[in-house]
Amino acid sequence: MPKVKWFGGNKGKAGFIFGAFGPRCGWMKINKTNILNLILIVIFVIALIVAMVTFGKNLTILINSPDKFREWIHSFGKLGIIVFIGVQILQVIVFVIPGEVVQIAGGYLYGAFLGTLYSVIGITIGSLICFLIARVLGYNFVRSIVSEEKLKKFDYIINNPKGETILFLLFFIPGMPKDALSYIAGITPVKFYNFFIITLFARLPGIFFSAYIGANLENKNYFMAGIVAIIAVILFLIGLYKKDFIMEKLNKL
Numbered sequence: 532m533p534k535v536k537w538f539g540g541n542k543g544k545a546g547f548i549f550g551a552f553g554p555r556c557g558w559m560k561i562n563k564t565n566i567l568n569l570i571l572i573v574i575f576v577i578a579l580i581v582a583m584v585t586f587g588k589n590l591t592i593l594i595n596s597p598d599k600f601r602e603w604i605h606s607f608g609k610l611g612i613i614v615f616i617g618v619q620i621l622q623v624i625v626f627v628i629p630g631e632v633v634q635i636a637g638g639y640l641y642g643a644f645l646g647t648l649y650s651v652i653g654i655t656i657g658s659l660i661c662f663l664i665a666r667v668l669g670y671n672f673v674r675s676i677v678s679e680e681k682l683k684k685f686d687y688i689i690n691n692p693k694g695e696t697i698l699f700l701l702f703f704i705p706g707m708p709k710d711a712l713s714y715i716a717g718i719t720p721v722k723f724y725n726f727f728i729i730t731l732f733a734r735l736p737g738i739f740f741s742a743y744i745g746a747n748l749e750n751k752n753y754f755m756a757g758i759v760a761i762i763a764v765i766l767f768l769i770g771l772y773k774k775d776f777i778m779e780k781l782n783k784l
Contacts, residue, residue: 601640612649615640619653624661626710630654631741631767638745646742651735658713658730665717673714681708685715695725702733705766709734 604611615637622633634654637646665673674682698716701707716726740763747756 600636604640612641616649616653616656619650620657620660623654623657623710623713626708630710631737631763634738634741635745635748638742638747639749640745642749643739643743643746646745647735647739650738650742651731654734654738655727655731658710658734659723659727661710661713662717662723662726665714666723670718673718677711677714681711682715685712694719695721695729698726699729699733702730703736705737705763706769 604615607614619633619637622628622630634646634650637650640646641649698712698719698721701712702709713730721729740759744756744760744763747753747759
């Protein structure tokens with residue numbers, strides 16, 4: 532992507548090892564930064580594998596049987612809240628399971644208010660971890676977990692002086708790839724503190740609605756849960772199927 536000045540990557544101080552190839556260089560230039568980044572990537576992959584081996588089975592229970600997932604969380608006693616927040620963090624970093632599923636589980640377990648609070652804590656921490664990983668390891672690493680096509684769709688965030696406003700709207704609008712966006716944000720000029728504020732407040736309404744659905748399911752208030760769920764699904768589908776149109780409009784801001 533020659534027109535974009537990505538943070539990190541093969542021109543940044545934290546370039547990934549594959550970024551050591553220059554346009555006229557056929558050999559890898561091994562240096563301390565490349566070695567450090569390679570070590571960090573190995574640590575990151577090992578940590579993900581350990582986390583998935585440890586919690587993967589219980590994450591599938593979350594989808595198939597909410598009651599069993601609740602029993603698993605409660606089996607940790609007072610540490611159950613920490614475990615739930617950890618599951619939320621893991622979901623953001625791996626972004627395999629839709630975030631809404633875990634957020635609904637939070638409301639199912641702890642009610643609308645506390646479910647929102649714990650999910651916000653986990654999602655914010657997870658998003659900041661994704662941001663920092665991308666900021667340190669650079670563009671080539673992000674490209675290895677996010678498709679090139681998706682990266683090209685978001686390149687205007689960097690070149691647009693209103694990039695932070697656009698980033699806020701993308702996190703706020705349902706149906707946008709929010710967890711992948713946390714990695715993408717890490718290779719933009721957006722400052723860490725500003726990203727923290729953006730991801731905290733932009734995602735809050737969606738998290739609350741998900742937790743509210745879960746709380747009503749737990750209270751067997753299926754009518755209210757159904758109404759909110761239908762509204763949420765409609766908004767999600769609009770964002771999902773109109774995301775290219777939405778991003779095109781945001782690009783013109």
